[in-house]
Amino acid sequence: MTAGARPAIGLALACMLSACDSQDGSGPSGAAARRPQVSVVTLHPQSVTITAELPGRTTASLVAEVRPQVGGIIQTRLFQEGGEVKEGDALYRIDPASYQAASDSALAALQKAQAAVPSAQAKVERYQGLIKQNAVSKQDLDDAVASLAQARADVASAKATVETARINLDYTTIRAPISGRVDKSTLTPGALVTASQETALTTIRKIDPINVDVTQSSTNLLNLRQAIAAGRIKISGANISVKLKLENGTIYPLAGKLEFAESSVSETTGTYSVRAEFPNPDRLLLPGMYVRALIEEGVADNSFLVPQRAVSRNTKGEPTALFVNGDGKVEERVLTIGQSVGNSWLTSGGVADNDRIIVEGSQLVRPGQAADAVEAIIDETTGEVRERRQGSIPAHEHMRTARNSANGPSADGPAAAAKD
Structure with a gap:
C-alpha cells in the first residue's frame, strides 16, 4: 500500500464511524430523530351539564278498556280500527x-x-x-x-x-270514554256480549302527550345529592328538561318535562322509577317503545372533561393518564374521575388549566421521556381523533402560552411577542 493511499482510507473510516454514530442515536441529530411524537389535547375548565342517560319505555298517558254495560247482540261497529276517536264518539251499537x-x-x-x-x-x-x-x-x-x-x-x-x-x-250505544287512538276490535257484529264482561271490546290509548317511565339506581341518586350538598354541582332548577334518544340512535326533536320520581326504592333491584312527559303530535312515539331518556340533573362549574381514550388503569386499579409537561417531558398522574359525559370523563382531581394530556401515541412513550406534542381535536360523537394540527408544539411555546393565559395579555403588545 502506498503512503498516499493511507490518508484516504483513514478519512473513509472516519466518515463511516460518524454515520454509525448518527444512526445509533449517540449524536445530537440521532437524539432529535428518535424523539417520539404524540397527539395531545389541552385541558381548560368549563361548566359541564350533568346528564343522566336512563333506559325506559314509553307508556300511554291514558288507557281505557271498552266494555259493554248492558247485554245483547252487537249490531254495528262504528269506528275505524287503529284510528283516532274523541271522547263521546259512538263505537258499537247493541240491539x-x-x-x-x-x-x-x-x-x-x-x-x-x-x-x-x-x-x-x-x-x-x-x-x-x-x-x-x-x-x-x-x-x-x-x-x-x-x-x-x-x-x-x-x-x-x-x-x-x-x-x-x-x-x-x-x-246500547257504546261510546268512547276518552280521546285517543283505538285498537282493533276483539268482537265482530253478531257477537253476544254481557254487561261488565271480562273481555274488552277494544282499548283506547291517549298518546299525545305520552309518558316515558325510566329507572334510576339509588347509588346514582345518592352520589348526585351528595355532590349538590358539597357544592360541586348546581341543580338545574324546578323545571328539569328531558330529551329522548330513540331505538335507532336519533334524538327525539321535542323536549319533555319531568313529572315525578317515586318516593321509595325497590328492595329487589335497588332502583326507583322516574316519569317524564313528552308531546307527541305526530304520533311518532307509540306505547311500549324502548328509549333512553337524557335527564339534565345539574351543572358542574369549573370542571374538566378528559377524553376517555386518554385514561387507563395502573396496577392498583387507579385511573391514570400521561401528560406532556412544560419541559416537554412525559409524566403520569393519577386522576379523580366521576361520571361519563359523552366520550369523556368528568374529572375533579389530577388536572389543571392548560395541561396537555396525551390522547394518541401513549404506547410510544414512558414517564420522564421527552416527546414532541401535536395538538389534536377529538370528535365528540365518536371519541376518536378527528384532526391534528401541523407541526409540534415546543415546550417553551406551551409555557409562554400558559403564562399569557394566566397573567393576561402582555403590556408590550405585539412588539413583545415579536421580541420573544
Whole structure:
C-alpha cells in the first residue's frame, strides 16, 4: 500500500464511524430523530351539564278498556280500527229492541201513577172540608192523606224506573270514554256480549302527550345529592328538561318535562322509577317503545372533561393518564374521575388549566421521556381523533402560552411577542 493511499482510507473510516454514530442515536441529530411524537389535547375548565342517560319505555298517558254495560247482540261497529276517536264518539251499537220496550213500559207506568194523584188529592181536600162538619171521621181523612202520599210515591218510583230504562237504552250505544287512538276490535257484529264482561271490546290509548317511565339506581341518586350538598354541582332548577334518544340512535326533536320520581326504592333491584312527559303530535312515539331518556340533573362549574381514550388503569386499579409537561417531558398522574359525559370523563382531581394530556401515541412513550406534542381535536360523537394540527408544539411555546393565559395579555403588545 502506498503512503498516499493511507490518508484516504483513514478519512473513509472516519466518515463511516460518524454515520454509525448518527444512526445509533449517540449524536445530537440521532437524539432529535428518535424523539417520539404524540397527539395531545389541552385541558381548560368549563361548566359541564350533568346528564343522566336512563333506559325506559314509553307508556300511554291514558288507557281505557271498552266494555259493554248492558247485554245483547252487537249490531254495528262504528269506528275505524287503529284510528283516532274523541271522547263521546259512538263505537258499537247493541240491539236496542228489548231496552226500547222496557223504556216504553216504564213511561206507561209513570203515566198511570201520575193519573192517580189528582183523584187522591181531590179526596183529601173534600174530606178536610167535611171533617169540620163532622160528616166524616178522622180515620177517613187519615186514610185519604195516606192514599195521596202513596200515589205521589208511585210517581217518584215510576220516574226512577223510566230513568233506569233510559240509561240502559243509552248504553246500547257504546261510546268512547276518552280521546285517543283505538285498537282493533276483539268482537265482530253478531257477537253476544254481557254487561261488565271480562273481555274488552277494544282499548283506547291517549298518546299525545305520552309518558316515558325510566329507572334510576339509588347509588346514582345518592352520589348526585351528595355532590349538590358539597357544592360541586348546581341543580338545574324546578323545571328539569328531558330529551329522548330513540331505538335507532336519533334524538327525539321535542323536549319533555319531568313529572315525578317515586318516593321509595325497590328492595329487589335497588332502583326507583322516574316519569317524564313528552308531546307527541305526530304520533311518532307509540306505547311500549324502548328509549333512553337524557335527564339534565345539574351543572358542574369549573370542571374538566378528559377524553376517555386518554385514561387507563395502573396496577392498583387507579385511573391514570400521561401528560406532556412544560419541559416537554412525559409524566403520569393519577386522576379523580366521576361520571361519563359523552366520550369523556368528568374529572375533579389530577388536572389543571392548560395541561396537555396525551390522547394518541401513549404506547410510544414512558414517564420522564421527552416527546414532541401535536395538538389534536377529538370528535365528540365518536371519541376518536378527528384532526391534528401541523407541526409540534415546543415546550417553551406551551409555557409562554400558559403564562399569557394566566397573567393576561402582555403590556408590550405585539412588539413583545415579536421580541420573544
